[in-house]
Every structure is written in structure tokens, then in C-alpha cells.
Amino acid sequence: MTDRILSPAQFEAALRAIGAERYHNLHPFHKLLHGGKLNRGQVQAWALNRYYYQHQIPVKDATLMARLPTSELRREWRKRLVDHDGDGTGPGGMERWVKLAEGVGLDRAYVESTAGILPATRFAVDAYVALVRDRSIVEAIGSSLTELFSPGIIAERVEGMLKGYPFVTMDTLAYFKPRLTQAPRDSDFALAYVKEHARTAEQQEAVMAALRTKCDILWAMLDALYFAYVEPRLVPPGAFVPKES
């Protein structure tokens, strides 16, 4: 089995198949969110919890950058930090996400404190940072490949949320527009990198496992939201309790 290395095209197809099976666009919470089926409090819970993911993305990227061996690679990866933290003039992705959360009625300080997020959100997101810190570089880069699948979900989300929720405007969703060009740029690079650097069947399998874990992380975040705020609606001690339904 160990010599069954995939061709670059086969490897790419195998990675894309993981997304087709496990990416969180398939999760019932997203179907409700994009279908306009949630109430305002549930949309707030989503925005609040997802903020912690946005908050840790630059941490994740800096963690990886600290391990990259060349200026060329670090420069490439630095684009992601610029996207999320901003360039000091316009807002970056994290600030745009705060605006989204404010747009659906949350208080900035409460969002930024992350005090009300579900513990499961924190554990899942922290597992992403740990993966990038602890596994090989090619696996760490491979775990970012969920971005291959994100333009589809973004288009669906923006359209669905604008139609579905009177309290959501294009302005509220400003986070997503730059992501439509940033994500393909980033995933093109990451895909080319893993295709070149996963040189054995074991390395290819490890990259696929890392991408599966990343899908599990995104999926587990939605499981926790669904559990606490949709059904059976059992909010864990200390987590956000919506005021609005």
C-alpha cells in the first residue's frame, strides 16, 4: 500500500472529494442559516461563535509562518495576515467580522471578549491552531485547503442571508466580498504546494487526513451551534443566551 502514490491530478481529485463529502456547506445548520430559517438570536449565536474562528486565523497563520523555512514562503503566507489583520488603513477580515456581528445586533466589546462563545467552539478552533503547530508543514498547509470549497458556500450564504433576513444588509456581509478573490488565490498556492511537496503515499495520506480534520473542526462548530440554539437548545453554562427569537 505504501507505494501507491497518487498522480498530482489524482491527489487533487482525492482532496476535492473530501470537501464534497465533508465540507460544512452540507451541515444542517448552514442549510437553516442560508435558507432564512433562523431567528435573529440564532444568527447572532452563529456570528458570535464564528468570530472566535476569525480571531484565531491570524494566530494560526503566524504559527505556521514561524515554521516556514524561506522568505518566499513566508511572503506568500503573509498575504493572509494582511487580509485578516488589515494594512492599517482599511479594515481587515477580523474587523469586517466584528462589523457583521454588530450588524446583526451584537455588542462589539462582548464579541471581542469571546466570553459568550460555546466551549466546543473554542476547543475546535484551538485544535486548528494545534494542528498547524504540531504536524508537518505540508499537512499544515493542506489543512487550509477548505478554501478550495469556500467560494461556493459564500455565494450561497450571501444570497440566502440577504433574501432570508430583513436585518441583514450587503454592508453587514462586507466580510465575504474580498474572500471571493482571496480564498482562490490562497488555495491555488496551497494546492500547488501540497501537490509538489507530498512526495510519498504516506505524505499524501497525511495531507488528506489533515484536510479531513479541518473539515471536522468546521463541522463540529456547527454541531455545537445546532445543539445549543436549534435543537435541543441546551445552552451550556456560561454561554450566550439570545435575547431575541
Add this chain to the structure above:
Amino acid sequence: MTDRILSPAQFEAALRAIGAERYHNLHPFHKLLHGGKLNRGQVQAWALNRYYYQHQIPVKDATLMARLPTSELRREWRKRLVDHDGDGTGPGGMERWVKLAEGVGLDRAYVESTAGILPATRFAVDAYVALVRDRSIVEAIGSSLTELFSPGIIAERVEGMLKGYPFVTMDTLAYFKPRLTQAPRDSDFALAYVKEHARTAEQQEAVMAALRTKCDILWAMLDALYFAYVEPRLVPPGAFVPKES
């Protein structure tokens, strides 16, 4: 606020209050488990996922021991490794848990592979190891204080499961008997340690926060079980699907 240090007795009371509010004996999944309300597949899912917790307990304890500064402290903590890994003659806690899982009808190799556990279980348990690795020693020791509350849940569990499930025997539950003496011995030590070593209000608050996080970890594991196997029964991709209901 920073000079509001609690007396040792007040500090202990505050720690116990965290358990009274947040320990997982209060979780609806445990009410179902102990009340005989689950089917065999659901009990299997519990045993399977909880195995990963057992599996990581010695990892957690070794991680902490690696940071303890004296032979005396390490000897004290080493008892926990003996309890879980065994002494090479009788079974330790981990082996007893495998027996429990086999007793409810699971295959040993499948359990030990941890292949079927919920991703949320992995993320939550790994967060426990990370806490013990990354926070101060007094916080790491404080996070073990859920053992203050475990004798109560164990008594309730053993009685409830024996009454509630024809497929559960005293032999299957052999894991729990030694825990009734080990846990108080360990929590007596840990409680005395944090009372002595948390010397400022900030340190006391940090220990309380660590204990809350530990409660969140145990709680999140049950949230994930409830979500996947009780309601709404949405098993994440790749996780255990019970054959028996």
C-alpha cells in the same frame, strides 16, 4: 478587586460551587444514561467516546509531571499514572475502561483505534492536555479538581446503570470501584495544593477559571454525544454509527 483574596475556606467553597453549578452530573445526557433511558447503541457511543478521555488522562498527567519541580510532587502525581496505566500485574484504569467498552458490545481494536469517536470529543479532551501544558502549575492542578465531585456521580452511575441496562454487569463497571478511593485521595492532595499555592486573588481566580474550563470540557463531550446520538441524532461524517438501538 485585585486584593480581594479569599480565605482558604472561602476559596474551597468557591471551587465547590463551580462543581455544584457546572459538573457534568447535571447534563441531560447523564440523566438519560443513569436513568436507564438509553439504548445499547447509545451506551456504546458513550463508552467509545469516553475511552478517548481515559486514553489521554495519562498523557495529561505525564505532561504535568514533566513540569513539576520536585521529586515529592512528581511521586505524588505518579500515583495517577499507576492508577491509569496499571502496575504491570493488575489492570489499570485504561484497561478497565476497554473492558467496560467490550462489556457493552464494542470491539477492543475499534475502541483502541479511537477511529470512531466524535471529533468534538477529540477537541475537548485535547484541550485538557493543552491546558495542563500551557497554564501555570497551580492552574493545571486546579483543573483536576473535578475529582472532588466524582464520587457522587460514580455511585449514581453504577446504581443507575446496573438497574437500567440488562447488558451491564458489576464486572463491566469494574473501572469505577477503585476510582471511589483514588479520586478522593487525589482531590485531597490537589485541593490542599491549590489552597496553599494560589496566593493572590488573581491566582485564585485563575484556578477557578481552570476548573470551569475543565467542567466545560466534560460538558462539551456530553453535548456532542447528545447531539449525535440522542437528539437531533446527526452523526458527523466518519463517526461511530450504532448497529443496535
